[in-house]
Amino acid sequence: xxxxxxxxxxxxxxxxxxxxxGKTAEVCVRIIxxxxxxxxxxxYQVIAFENNVDGREHAALAHGDIYEGEEVPVRxxxxxxxxxxxxxxxxxxxxxxxxSLKEIGAMPAGVVLxxxxxxxxxxxxxxxxxxxxxxxxxxxxxxxxxxxxxPDERDYDLAAHMLxxxxxxxxxxxxxxPEKIRDLQSHGVKITGRIPLITEPNQYNQFYLETKKLKAxxxxxxxxxxxxxxxxxxxxxxxxxxxxxxxxxxxx
Ligand SMILES: [Zn+2]
Ligand SMILES: [Zn+2]
Numbered sequence: 001x002x003x004x005x006x007x008x009x010x011x012x013x014x015x016x017x018x019x020x021x022g023k024t025a026e027v028c029v030r031i032i033x034x035x036x037x038x039x040x041x042x043x044y045q046v047i048a049f050e051n052n053v054d055g056r057e058h059a060a061l062a063h064g065d066i067y068e069g070e071e072v073p074v075r076x077x078x079x080x081x082x083x084x085x086x087x088x089x090x091x092x093x094x095x096x097x098x099x100s101l102k103e104i105g106a107m108p109a110g111v112v113l114x115x116x117x118x119x120x121x122x123x124x125x126x127x128x129x130x131x132x133x134x135x136x137x138x139x140x141x142x143x144x145x146x147x148x149x150x151p152d153e154r155d156y157d158l159a160a161h162m163l164x165x166x167x168x169x170x171x172x173x174x175x176x177x178p179e180k181i182r183d184l185q186s187h188g189v190k191i192t193g194r195i196p197l198i199t200e201p202n203q204y205n206q207f208y209l210e211t212k213k214l215k216a217x218x219x220x221x222x223x224x225x226x227x228x229x230x231x232x233x234x235x236x237x238x239x240x241x242x243x244x245x246x247x248x249x250x251x252x
Contacts, residue, residue: 003045008067009034016165020052027157028052031165037061041098042105049162058116060162061101064109068167071192073110075100075174076159076184078117081124089204090131096199100174103197110174113162117155139211156180160187177212 004012012031021028029049037046039061047060066072077100083093097112104110118124122144130143163171170190173181174197185191201209 002064003036003043004034004062004065004067008065012067012166019165021161025053027155027161029058029158029161029165039101039105041101044101044105047166049165051158056116058158058162059114060166061112061114062109062166063104063107063111066109066111066166066168068169069109070170071172072168072170073104073107073174073195074163074168074171075104075110075112075197076115076180077112078115081118082127089202092199092201092205092209096197099199100197103174103195111163111166111168113159115155115158117158139207141211156183156187159184160189163189 012034016031019028019030029051031047032050033048035046035048037044042063044061044063047062049058049060050056051058077093077097080088080091080093080097082088083091083095084097085094087094097114100112104112118127122130130138130140133143134140170192171184172193172195173184173191174195175181176196176198181191181194
């Protein structure tokens, strides 16, 4: 099985043990453990992260050797208990997660970042409260507004840090959402392209998907022209000493 080689796994665990972005950092994650994870979608390694700041635990599912990889296919996935685990048809999360794992599992290498940020960061209970409002005719964004949340509170800092911790050099983002590309770029991730991820709407999530398309500019149609991406130099977090050192090594 080809994955991150044992020697690199040891190196990552060692450098993460001492890693700390400092007290002022809003997000700082550390790799705690890495294990083989054969799945029905392909051979993966699961990387367990712990956030030093809020104690939350996150996962990366890596297929192939992504260490210091260029143009690595990457999918960002925010936890969705109802969609990922319970088979809910109210959203397309479960289907997107399965499809991204399947597609990346069939590629030479890639990574799915599984971020434990239920309901776009609002938490499980609030998400169900929003569902309840939707049962009374609100759309997903209106429901979140009623609850006092912004449309999208996912933390791209976290994703950028996780990619940096794994020494991924540049990324092809698997997404239909141009906002995700810009947000991740604004956190210093070098993005060289986009891989669309299209799932078929069902009778329950059609309205939700149409709303996302209209209100968040999601590219749900396969024929939408590609976004022109600006270039960023390196995945750098000024607080992240290991990565800063890594970037300097590159320019030397
Ligand atoms: Zn850090
Ligand atoms: Zn969902």
